[in-house]
Amino acid sequence: MSATSGPGPLLEVEGISVRFGALLALNGVSLSVPGGEIVAIIGPNGAGKTTLLNCISGFYQPSAGRIVFAGRDRTRLSPPDVAALGIARTFQNVALFRGMSVLDNIMTGRILKMRGSFLLDALWWGPARRQELAHRAFVERIIDFLEIQAIRKTPAGLLPYGLQKRVELARALAAEPQLLLLDEPMAGMNVEEKEDMCRCILDVNGEFGTTIALIEHDMGVVMDICDHVVVLDYGRKIADGTPDQVRKDQAVLDAYLGVAHGG
Amino acid sequence: MGDLLAALLGPFKEIVGSPTFFVEVLLGGIFAGLLYSLVALGFVLIFKASGVFNFAQGVMVLFAALTLVGLMERGAPVVLALVLTMAVMVALAFAIEKLVLRPLVNQEYIILFMATIGLNFFLEGFGEMLWGANVKRLDVGIPDRSFMLKGVQINQLELTAAITAAVLVTVLAVFFQRTRIGRALRAVADDHEAALSIGIPLKTIWVVVWSVSGLVALVAGVMWGAKSGVQFSLSLIALKALPVLILGGFTSVPGAIAGGLIIGVGEKVAEVYWGPLVGGAIENWFAYVLALGFLLIRPQGLFGEKIIERV
Numbered sequence: 001m002s003a004t005s006g007p008g009p010l011l012e013v014e015g016i017s018v019r020f021g022a023l024l025a026l027n028g029v030s031l032s033v034p035g036g037e038i039v040a041i042i043g044p045n046g047a048g049k050t051t052l053l054n055c056i057s058g059f060y061q062p063s064a065g066r067i068v069f070a071g072r073d074r075t076r077l078s079p080p081d082v083a084a085l086g087i088a089r090t091f092q093n094v095a096l097f098r099g100m101s102v103l104d105n106i107m108t109g110r111i112l113k114m115r116g117s118f119l120l121d122a123l124w125w126g127p128a129r130r131q132e133l134a135h136r137a138f139v140e141r142i143i144d145f146l147e148i149q150a151i152r153k154t155p156a157g158l159l160p161y162g163l164q165k166r167v168e169l170a171r172a173l174a175a176e177p178q179l180l181l182l183d184e185p186m187a188g189m190n191v192e193e194k195e196d197m198c199r200c201i202l203d204v205n206g207e208f209g210t211t212i213a214l215i216e217h218d219m220g221v222v223m224d225i226c227d228h229v230v231v232l233d234y235g236r237k238i239a240d241g242t243p244d245q246v247r248k249d250q251a252v253l254d255a256y257l258g259v260a261h262g263g
Numbered sequence: 264m265g266d267l268l269a270a271l272l273g274p275f276k277e278i279v280g281s282p283t284f285f286v287e288v289l290l291g292g293i294f295a296g297l298l299y300s301l302v303a304l305g306f307v308l309i310f311k312a313s314g315v316f317n318f319a320q321g322v323m324v325l326f327a328a329l330t331l332v333g334l335m336e337r338g339a340p341v342v343l344a345l346v347l348t349m350a351v352m353v354a355l356a357f358a359i360e361k362l363v364l365r366p367l368v369n370q371e372y373i374i375l376f377m378a379t380i381g382l383n384f385f386l387e388g389f390g391e392m393l394w395g396a397n398v399k400r401l402d403v404g405i406p407d408r409s410f411m412l413k414g415v416q417i418n419q420l421e422l423t424a425a426i427t428a429a430v431l432v433t434v435l436a437v438f439f440q441r442t443r444i445g446r447a448l449r450a451v452a453d454d455h456e457a458a459l460s461i462g463i464p465l466k467t468i469w470v471v472v473w474s475v476s477g478l479v480a481l482v483a484g485v486m487w488g489a490k491s492g493v494q495f496s497l498s499l500i501a502l503k504a505l506p507v508l509i510l511g512g513f514t515s516v517p518g519a520i521a522g523g524l525i526i527g528v529g530e531k532v533a534e535v536y537w538g539p540l541v542g543g544a545i546e547n548w549f550a551y552v553l554a555l556g557f558l559l560i561r562p563q564g565l566f567g568e569k570i571i572e573r574v
Contacts, residue, residue, distance in 0.1 A: 057460060059456070059460075078459075079459035079460055079462075080459055080462045080463060083459075083461055083462030084462050088460070089460050091457065095454050095456050096453075096454070096457065097453035097454055098454070099449070099514075100446075100453060107446060108446050108450045108458075108461055108463075111443060111461060111462060111463060112461070112462040114443040128442065132441070132442075171461065172461075175462070
């Protein structure tokens with residue numbers, strides 16, 4: 001068995017369920033994310049999209065089912081272990097380190113790539129210093145890539161919302177993830193900010209070959225940038241296919257536009 | 264009116280009249296101030312990393328000093344006793360993470376605060392049970408003697424302690440600002456979920472901060488204990504650390520240092536020069552009045568992070 005992502009999906013979710021008390025938030029959902037693709041997870045409010053993302057990133061433990069990443073079963077892992085595997089994520093409500101500068105925020109994204117001893121770190125000497133500089137150089141590349149040079153030193157908490165989202169993306173990218181999970185990367189943005197973010201996502205996918213799974217509400221955006229769309233409703237998967245297939249799917253139209261139930 | 268003015272201004276004349284004595288008072292203040300800084304630093308480290316206000320910090324100072332003295336009384340040489348005490352403080356950090364913090368994860372801050380009050384009483388009792396409650400002398404091998412430098416009397420013990428504290432504080436400040444672990448600590452302080460998502464294990468970070476503040480407590484305990492004996496009142500210097508925190512800001516390492524020095528020097532100078540005017544004992548309340556004034560003018564402290572709220 002190979003640990004690298006050769007042919008076959010990078011991420012495979014097999015029939016996972018999550019229960020919160022009486023509510024079945026996810027009910028036997030399966031999906032696969034092929035390496036190098038951009039996959040969208042869509043669905044009405046409360047469909048279980050974020051719950052699914054939280055399972056993949058280790059914040060929730062599914063009560064049933066399996067999650068396979070790069071050929072290995074990793075259903076039950078804590079968030080730091082998931083991060084160590086090469087899965088990075090952003091949050092629906094931006095979760096930045098508000099008191100830290102943009103640069104420091106992005107540098108924290110490289111924490112798993114850094115090695116060093118307590119003592120050398122404390123003395124800021126020799127290898128510790130060289131390592132810090134090398135990581136700084138990488139972070140500068142990401143800053144250039146996302147065009148946020150001007151706000152390097154600004155405390156993250158002071159930035160406008162659109163930029164905060166972009167800094168959060170930068171922090172996730174700093175970890176050089178194989179799989180990037182984005183929870184509503186364009187929520188609350190105006191048209192211009194959305195266009196910028198779309199370009200960023202496409203660039204990341206094109207330039208670094210990062211596989212991306214994202215949750216999004218804006219159907220226009222989803223149809224434009226994704227290779228593959230998964231639709232959830234009431235914790236179940238109701239459709240899975242290319243944007244064109246999904247757009248014409250009757251179950252999807254019903255879920256979004258509503259049907260007369262029991263009629 | 265003229266008499267009052269003369270009485271208030273009189274001390275300035277004394278300062279100018281005898282500068283060497285003033286320098287001695289200043290040095291005494293700096294020594295006390297560094298101690299306050301160290302205790303405040305213990306608070307700041309834990310508060311930054313976990314948002315917990317550790318009520319037991321003062322008792323940790325006492326506990327560390329008691330353990331050190333206890334080991335030395337049983338015949339351990341100074342260096343060995345220091346190393347063993349450090350090990351005990353690290354073990355204590357592991358125990359606190361496992362038995363107190365982990366079961367209470369995601370609870371309200373006030374509940375965690377209450378837990379540290381419990382920890383306070385436990386450590387106090389446990390320390391006395393192990394090592395006894397009587398006042399003990401701590402001799403770390405540095406003579407409590409003075410020498411003269413350009414007419415100023417300098418205490419050798421105080422000087423050593425001050426240098427140790429200054430080095431420790433500098434290393435910690437650099438460590439927090441520039442290193443991987445320091446950055447992880449600040450990240451955890453800002454947002455637990457985000458920190459987890461980029462691969463920072465909370466448990467490890469908690470053990471690190473509690474260990475470091477245990478070691479800081481040990482240094483403070485040794486300094487103070489060598490000067491005035493190891494006894495229960497050692498845990499009360501934690502109360503002096505509160506105004507230091509208000510002055511310096513709860514989240515700032517440089518703030519803890521500056522705040523400690525300002526209060527240490529301020530109260531010493533006020534006591535020596537203005538104390539006689541009001542019958543003395545200014546030292547006991549000066550720090551709190553200063554802190555109260557600060558709360559009115561600059562509630563986030565000198566270096567504290569201003570709370571940013573976007574609406």
